[in-house]
Amino acid sequence: TPVEPVVRQINTRSTNFKVERKQFPLVPCEAMTIYKSQGGTYEKVVVNLKKGMTRSELYVSCSRATTSIGLYLIGDFVPPKPPEPKDAVAMMFKNMRSERMLKFSLEFPEESQEERFFVMFHNVQSLNKHIFDVRSDKTFLSASMISLVETWTKPSDSLQIEGFKIIHRRDCNDIRKPFGQITYLKNDLTYESITEKYEYSGKNHIEYSSIKIDDICIISVYNSPNSSCDVLKRHMNEAITISKGFCENIIVVGDFNINLKVKTNNKFIEYMKSFGFNLINKLNKSSTNAKTQIDCCFTNVKGLKSDYFESLTSFHKPIWIRKHEVLRTAGGHLKYTGYKSDRNKLGFCVYYNGIHYDALLPFRNNPQQFVPHFDIINMSL
Numbered sequence: 001t002p003v004e005p006v007v008r009q010i011n012t013r014s015t016n017f018k019v020e021r022k023q024f025p026l027v028p029c030e031a032m033t034i035y036k037s038q039g040g041t042y043e044k045v046v047v048n049l050k051k052g053m054t055r056s057e058l059y060v061s062c063s064r065a066t067t068s069i070g071l072y073l074i075g076d077f078v079p080p081k082p083p084e085p086k087d088a089v090a091m092m093f094k095n096m097r098s099e100r101m102l103k104f105s106l107e108f109p110e111e112s113q114e115e116r117f118f119v120m121f122h123n124v125q126s127l128n129k130h131i132f133d134v135r136s137d138k139t140f141l142s143a144s145m146i147s148l149v150e151t152w153t154k155p156s157d158s159l160q161i162e163g164f165k166i167i168h169r170r171d172c173n174d175i176r177k178p179f180g181q182i183t184y185l186k187n188d189l190t191y192e193s194i195t196e197k198y199e200y201s202g203k204n205h206i207e208y209s210s211i212k213i214d215d216i217c218i219i220s221v222y223n224s225p226n227s228s229c230d231v232l233k234r235h236m237n238e239a240i241t242i243s244k245g246f247c248e249n250i251i252v253v254g255d256f257n258i259n260l261k262v263k264t265n266n267k268f269i270e271y272m273k274s275f276g277f278n279l280i281n282k283l284n285k286s287s288t289n290a291k292t293q294i295d296c297c298f299t300n301v302k303g304l305k306s307d308y309f310e311s312l313t314s315f316h317k318p319i320w321i322r323k324h325e326v327l328r329t330a331g332g333h334l335k336y337t338g339y340k341s342d343r344n345k346l347g348f349c350v351y352y353n354g355i356h357y358d359a360l361l362p363f364r365n366n367p368q369q370f371v372p373h374f375d376i377i378n379m380s381l
Contacts, residue, residue, distance in 0.1 A: 049075035149222035151180035221254025
């Protein structure tokens with residue numbers, strides 16, 4: 001195709017003369033091989049199609065253009081043949097689908113459809129700064145209880161979370177510093193404050209609280225890096241002893257600042273075992289961005305599961321603790337199962353606030369819908 005010259009007139013300030021520019025409408029271009037073009041992208045690409053181009057050559061050359069409008073083909077485009085069954089790439093894809101599938105192991109507790117006991121613990125490193133992150137995190141909002149340490153908060157800070165009530169709060173007295181603790185509980189759940197304490201003297205800084213929910217005491221702990229292991233043990237002994245006076249089922253979760261990845265620190269695990277508590281987090285699994293394991297959970301409760309979650313705002317990973325049991329609400333909790341005993345009666349088992357009731361209840365008008373007689377089992381929900 002011949003390229004004709006183009007003449008353009010250029011205006012000037014002077015009216016005495018005119019300027020005309022004559023040029024060929026060409027722009028500089030770069031010629032390169034397909035292999036050299038790999039890794040680059042261009043607004044306009046001209047591909048010189050030749051006979052015998054492989055599938056990979058066609059892919060690389062045509063995919064260099066950022067848009068389809070900027071892709072120009074010289075010659076006839078002949079689609080390549082599909083890869084052979086024994087092609088190396090095809091075999092690898094087949095192998096990945098059948099034998100090397102990626103196992104997604106990250107759990108999202110909030111995706112569970114069942115109502116259950118679910119606790120979130122996190123060293124939040126300034127709740128005032130990250131309160132909006134907590135308020136919009138579905139994992140935290142699906143918890144029965146949220147326990148946060150290192151809140152760095154002042155009494156004037158507004159820390160309410162919709163759907164939760166604050167049942168324990170300790171703020172900084174003057175300036176914001178690595179101090180403070182707060183515990184949230186779902187509005188419909190009942191609780192009992194067992195004990196709380198903090199020691200802030202010299203290098204020793206430790207604080208904890210024990211909250212009883214249903215038949216479980218949850219002890220939330222923060223121990224500073226400067227506190228000795230002996231100080232931590234003394235406070236753990238005190239908190240556990242007091243809590244055992246109210247219930248046998250106990251969870252101890254916290255930022256202990258004792259790296260369990262260091263073998264010499266396994267003595268703390270053994271110390272907790274002396275109370276009958278086991279570590280339910282996987283040993284040697286990182287709980288911080290520094291690949292240390294200083295946040296963990298111990299318990300003597302069977303059926304509990306705990307793991308770490310991810311945080312975009314804190315150096316520490318949150319810990320979730322879950323039990324496959326429904327909690328009682330403030331008005332009492334009712335569970336029941338039924339079966340037909342005879343034509344007009346139904347075998348009925350009621351579980352209410354930890355007590356089992358059994359009764360044979362007659363059907364009301366419609367056998368498909370039965371209503372228990374509350375003069376037989378009197379309760380209020």
